[in-house]
């Protein structure tokens with residue numbers, strides 16, 4: 046049986062209507078390139094769902110994971126710890142001095158859920174009655190039940206609408222929505238006892254690469270903080286220089302109480318999730334009786350191989366060459382946003398850090414008819430770009446070179462020049 050036949054026979058893929066779906070068998074990856082079984086190659090222009098930052102099959106990360114494997118591949122994380130998990134925790138906390146403790150899990154959804162569970166139990170432990178969680182409109186925090194409850198209600202989670210919990214929503218402080226955002230929060234605060242505000246700082250990814258005004262975001266966070274509402278920054282997508290800074294929370298002076306990290310944490314090579322928090326939160330869980338304990342954990346918590354990959358990725362991020370690459374990608378993306386804005390098919394063109402997003406003048410929403418057209422066009426050109434409906438975005442690994450970026454830009458120009466919107 047070929048890979049494709051075997052895949053069709055045994056596998057159910059994520060976010061995929063399987064009836065007609067065809068998967069491309071990828072047999073090798075190197076740098077920004079993915080190599081298919083039929084020898085066609087593709088630029089991974091979406092960093093494989095935003096996880097990859099140093100390129101595929103990076104030899105340094107591979108070596109570090111291999112070395113760790115020879116020492117210890119995994120051990121349960123309750124009652125035991127490891128040098129590599131402690132090293133990773135220390136490295137991270139040094140980079141975000143507003144956080145003091147690290148809790149491990151294994152993906153972005155669980156990292157968010159852990160943060161929300163911590164926030165809820167924090168007030169329970171304090172015996173302070175609070176009952177509402179506030180989130181931004183158009184949010185995406187993952188696909189588990191908790192994460193779905195916290196995300197924008199849409200076609201993807203509609204089937205589960207009777208089974209998720211209620212949250213309150215406010216507009217994200219995008220440019221043009223600044224006053225709405227803060228006023229909506231004021232209204233909720235007047236009527237509810239809010240536990241936490243959960244937000245994707247500076248840019249909402251899956252919601253359509255929507256960029257926020259940092260000053261307005263700061264005002265919203267400041268207001269929440271003044272009411273002792275816990276701030277939970279979901280940096281699953283924004284962390285590790287995606288927005289041009291190590292964390293998007295660096296754009297605001299008001300810092301989160303809890304943070305969720307995943308995706309690029311390991312350089313994108315192994316699953317790992319992290320929830321970080323302040324000592325104030327952590328200390329509220331200490332006690333001589335069991336009631337205050339945080340009873341949450343996963344089999345692969347603190348997996349040493351994933352931690353080794355994360356430490357190696359952080360080392361690579363500290364290299365001068367990587368920093369220069371990031372600066373150069375940010376500059377080029379900003380320039381590109383400007384250049385692409387001249388096409389009348391481009392309704393809005395924006396960039397933040399290493400991300401470029403073009404909102405096309407076409408049917409809106411994830412199932413916009415232009416989505417499939419764009420996806421196929423770029424695939425055929427050897428470029429993986431997976432538009433979010435009518436929003437085309439380019440989010441490359443940081444190892445991408447000028448020529449490779451040009452290939453993507455040229456293809457986008459070609460698409461925009463030729464494209465006529467369907468009636």
Ligand SMILES: Cc1ncc(COP(=O)(O)O)c(C=O)c1O
Nearest residue numbers: 152153154185186187250281282
């Ligand atoms: C902001 C944000 N939070 C959470 C998640 C969920 O992460 P995962 O897919 O690892 O569960 C995502 C995934 O895209 C995300 O973008």
